Amino acid sequence: MQLITAVIKPHVLDGVKDALREHGVQGMTVSEVKGFGRQGGHTETYRGAEYQVDFVPKLKLEVVCDDADVGKLAEAIRGAAATGKIGDGKIWVVPVDSLVRIRTGEAGADAV
Amino acid sequence: MKRKLLAATAFAGLSILALAAPAAAQDQYDRTAATGAEAMNMIVLDNIFIFFAAVLVFLMQPGFALLEAGLTRAKNAANIMMKNLMDLCVGVLMFALIGWGIAYPGDFNGWIGSAGLFVDGFFSGATVDISPEALADDGFYPLAVPVDFLFQAAFAAAAATIVSGAVAGRTKFVGYLSYSIIITAVIYPIVVSWQWGGGWLSEAGFVDFAGSGLVHMTGGFAALAGAVVIGPRIGKFGDDGKPRALPGHSIPLAMAGVFLLFIGWFGFNPGSQLQADMAVPVIAVLTAFAATAGGAAALATSWIMMPKPDVSMVGNGILAGLVAICSGIGEMSPVGTLITGGVAGVLVVISVLTVERLGVDDPVGAFSVHGLAGFWGLLATGLLATTSPVNGAEESAGLLYGGGAGLFLDQLIGGVVIGVFVFVTAGAMFFGLKAAGLLRVSPEEEQAGLDISEHGSPGYGPDLMPSPASV
Numbered sequence A: 001m002q003l004i005t006a007v008i009k010p011h012v013l014d015g016v017k018d019a020l021r022e023h024g025v026q027g028m029t030v031s032e033v034k035g036f037g038r039q040g041g042h043t044e045t046y047r048g049a050e051y052q053v054d055f056v057p058k059l060k061l062e063v064v065c066d067d068a069d070v071g072k073l074a075e076a077i078r079g080a081a082a083t084g085k086i087g088d089g090k091i092w093v094v095p096v097d098s099l100v101r102i103r104t105g106e107a108g109a110d111a112v
Numbered sequence B: 001m002k003r004k005l006l007a008a009t010a011f012a013g014l015s016i017l018a019l020a021a022p023a024a025a026q027d028q029y030d031r032t033a034a035t036g037a038e039a040m041n042m043i044v045l046d047n048i049f050i051f052f053a054a055v056l057v058f059l060m061q062p063g064f065a066l067l068e069a070g071l072t073r074a075k076n077a078a079n080i081m082m083k084n085l086m087d088l089c090v091g092v093l094m095f096a097l098i099g100w101g102i103a104y105p106g107d108f109n110g111w112i113g114s115a116g117l118f119v120d121g122f123f124s125g126a127t128v129d130i131s132p133e134a135l136a137d138d139g140f141y142p143l144a145v146p147v148d149f150l151f152q153a154a155f156a157a158a159a160a161t162i163v164s165g166a167v168a169g170r171t172k173f174v175g176y177l178s179y180s181i182i183i184t185a186v187i188y189p190i191v192v193s194w195q196w197g198g199g200w201l202s203e204a205g206f207v208d209f210a211g212s213g214l215v216h217m218t219g220g221f222a223a224l225a226g227a228v229v230i231g232p233r234i235g236k237f238g239d240d241g242k243p244r245a246l247p248g249h250s251i252p253l254a255m256a257g258v259f260l261l262f263i264g265w266f267g268f269n270p271g272s273q274l275q276a277d278m279a280v281p282v283i284a285v286l287t288a289f290a291a292t293a294g295g296a297a298a299l300a301t302s303w304i305m306m307p308k309p310d311v312s313m314v315g316n317g318i319l320a321g322l323v324a325i326c327s328g329i330g331e332m333s334p335v336g337t338l339i340t341g342g343v344a345g346v347l348v349v350i351s352v353l354t355v356e357r358l359g360v361d362d363p364v365g366a367f368s369v370h371g372l373a374g375f376w377g378l379l380a381t382g383l384l385a386t387t388s389p390v391n392g393a394e395e396s397a398g399l400l401y402g403g404g405a406g407l408f409l410d411q412l413i414g415g416v417v418i419g420v421f422v423f424v425t426a427g428a429m430f431f432g433l434k435a436a437g438l439l440r441v442s443p444e445e446e447q448a449g450l451d452i453s454e455h456g457s458p459g460y461g462p463d464l465m466p467s468p469a470s471v
Helices: A010-022 A067-081 B002-020 B036-058 B060-070 B074-103 B120-124 B132-137 B145-166 B173-195 B200-204 B212-230 B251-271 B279-305 B311-328 B334-357 B366-384 B406-435 B443-448 B450-455
Strands: A002-008 A029-035 A042-046 A049-053 A056-065 A090-095
Touching (some): A010 A056, A010 A067, B036 B060, B036 B132, B036 B145, B036 B251, B060 B074, B060 B251, B145 B212, B145 B251, B145 B366, B173 B200, B173 B212, B173 B450, B200 B406, B212 B406, B279 B311, B279 B334, B311 B334, B311 B366, B334 B366, B443 B450
Antiparallel strands (some): A002 A056, A002 A090, A029 A056, A042 A049
């Protein structure tokens, strides 16, 4: 099992969710996060004074999946989240040692 | 260059219009001729109208509260609300106990002795004749004292609450409470006594219909004194001394406050006619003109001076237009009103930026909106008062309407004296509080936010974002 984590622009969430659903994904977790990468934040003005926003609002999406699905799911996320402009975010994958569905006690791949 | 030419042309055009369009003379119904049932009806109508005007002026309290809360940070929201609650409570109580007696030393309706410091009828339970018959016998001033008091107390609370935004985010609650008591009990009533209480300003021919000077300059200059004495919030100015933005946490809240204040002003200005007559709707329209001209002018100014049009600056512009027109609204033509409001909208944007560059931290622009626009409003009356005022008052015309410099000088002197008096007395009070260690919270408390450090719980509770500790 693998954990796919994607940091994406907030407005692409619906597209990413739909793309994952089309690939049979039944669940995912989203959290509001802030951060910066090469984009390096941006400048805003308020009542005539400028201020630097270093940490830009993003969404972090997490999906656990079977090893076999990692490639196509990561590509589905990338396809739906890419706008071609700087600040589109990142996707990374890490192995998952164990997984349990709390309600039923199912473990491992059955709990995906 | 093109832009400047355009502005100059527009200004010249407006100036000509202003001179060409004096207000239509209003043939006022002769109120003194009314007798019997007619007089009774007139007096009841006057009193009920002023009661509703007072209610509208009280609506400005949530307006101020939301405006100030929205333009400051979330960690101080509960503290701002508390200060506004106390401006209302302290304002009404102090004005009843002490302020009213200072502001109106005359023998009005036999309620207040000329030396009285208390609205004694309220406290002694003395029977006071508030029947229309008794009021009719009093002739020209048919407002019952309870109605008049309610209206004036709403003004006192409004003057007091102007300051809380200017000193937001770093003031000790007990220090603010002390300020609120002193301004509503003493400073504001003294200024009011000079004009509305029949003092030296009214004898000099000073014109301040609804209080550009008496109410707004008082609040605005006290706000400036407070902001100067207490110093800027941590992080407001960089190491290079340049102002930095500390964005307010909710523009929707703040602008809802502006809308409430706009509506409340329909009590503030038309109610200041102090009777229900046909000048009231005219004053109401001029109120709307000044507000909208102020907002439009602030939009244009902020669009020219900043990368993008700033929302809260336009909100300030609407309020500046309203503040500026208070003084001369009974005497101005619609065009004079538009000029007064429009210039206020331009001035307020420039002033907000200038105040910051001078190292003063006024998070909501209280001085610019109330102090500076109030002063401009007094001067505007000296320039643009017509010869045929809608409110039927017999005042001299302004400089641009052939009245000479007399009224303008009266307005200038009155404005300077009010500004200096309030700045000095409020400044001395804030210095006193500072010396006593009652003015400013510690840096740690400031950074934690006043909601927690002064009141023990946040303005936006844990329900909004459950944390492990709160479940």
